[in-house]
Amino acid sequence: xxxxxxxxxxxxxxxxxxxxxxxxxxxxxxxxxxxxxxxxxxxxxxxxxxxxxxxxxxxxxxxxxxxxxxxxxxxxxxxxxxxxxxxxxxxxxxxxxxxxxxxxxxxxxxxxxxxxxxxxxxxxxxxxxxxxxxxxxxxxxxxxxxxxxxxxxxxxxxxxxxxxxxxxxxxxxxxxxxxxxxxxxxxxxxxxxxxxxxxxxxxxxxx
Numbered sequence: 001x002x003x004x005x006x007x008x009x010x011x012x013x014x015x016x017x018x019x020x021x022x023x024x025x026x027x028x029x030x031x032x033x034x035x036x037x038x039x040x041x042x043x044x045x046x047x048x049x050x051x052x053x054x055x056x057x058x059x060x061x062x063x064x065x066x067x068x069x070x071x072x073x074x075x076x077x078x079x080x081x082x083x084x085x086x087x088x089x090x091x092x093x094x095x096x097x098x099x100x101x102x103x104x105x106x107x108x109x110x111x112x113x114x115x116x117x118x119x120x121x122x123x124x125x126x127x128x129x130x131x132x133x134x135x136x137x138x139x140x141x142x143x144x145x146x147x148x149x150x151x152x153x154x155x156x157x158x159x160x161x162x163x164x165x166x167x168x169x170x171x172x173x174x175x176x177x178x179x180x181x182x183x184x185x186x187x188x189x190x191x192x193x194x195x196x197x198x199x200x201x202x203x204x205x206x207x
Contacts, residue, residue: 046175046176047175047181048181053098054096055186057099058157059188061088061155061157061188062107062156062190064086065083065084065109066109066153066154067192069083070153070192070197071195071197073133073199074111074129074130074133074150074197075198076198081094084104084105087155088102088104101173102157102185105160105161107161108155108156110156111123111150112150112154113147113148113149113150114144114151114152121152124147124148128148133197135206136194137199138205151194152191152193154190154191156190157170157186167187169184169185169187170184171183172185
């Protein structure tokens, strides 16, 4: 008799194969569920961190813009737009890094006057804006509380920042579409005293 057992192997029961396939299917479903929850948590953490970044960055954007606008002529639209782009830390494209949908166009600049017998600054009516920085100095010298005397500059984050009308909050735009955060971004309003407003000693009166 040969030392090698030449007897055919016994076939595996059919129910064993079915059971193995069933276990493999259950494992795949369990992995998919765990992976979904894991990635949901990871993406949620990323979105939360980004939202906190924007909530902390937008006040700095308006601080930089308000201080810049206080030294730029309110008649120089190109210089103000350049200052807006620098305020969002992107002079080339004017978009806040990792901050969609915020762009330089969401920064609103308003010029304020101080009515007599009150400490509340108010926006200067469009028809009362001085013609140039030199005229503003003359207006303020004549009456520091006049509605055509710019006393302060205000910067804020708004929908359609450069346009008139009410300043409404910008809606947060998720980085990952699967995550929804029903957030309104802060308007991050900053007010600073008017500086030179672009006036230089010896500037001629408005023409």
